């Protein structure tokens with residue numbers, strides 16, 4: 821039996837046990853927020869989009885409850901810089917909801933969902949913040965999560981949750 825299109829791209833990256841040391845926390849994203857994030861990425865084509873995911877951390881799992889779109893100040897298909905006013909608004913929304921920032925996301929309109937050299941060089945939020953990248957290179961959006969350092973990146977564990 822055919823599955824619904826929404827469920828086809830509601831996936832995640834599960835890491836092998838051996839990767840536990842590099843896994844600072846894992847992330848669970850409710851389907852409706854995951855879909856909203858992808859919709860933003862498509863709406864902002866041909867440019868890169870960016871935004872934040874926020875929620876509650878419980879025993880090494882970040883449960884996303886808020887998806888906060890940011891404005892890409894450079895409006896470019898190849899890079900993003902979060903507009904400071906939109907960052908302030910997101911910060912205010914997180915504080916009033918009593919949640920913490922769990923991930924930053926941005927899109928790659930024409931390339932793979934892996935960090936670019938620019939992403940590594942900028943890495944605005946440091947080694948302990950999960951980075952999600954949405955690739956719109958093919959017809960079906962592809963999402964992967966990463967931990968970034970100045971010179972390298974390793975996969976992060978996340979899951980889109982259809983039950984939430």
Ligand SMILES: [Zn+2]
Pocket residue numbers: 926927928935936939953
């Ligand atoms: Zn990028």
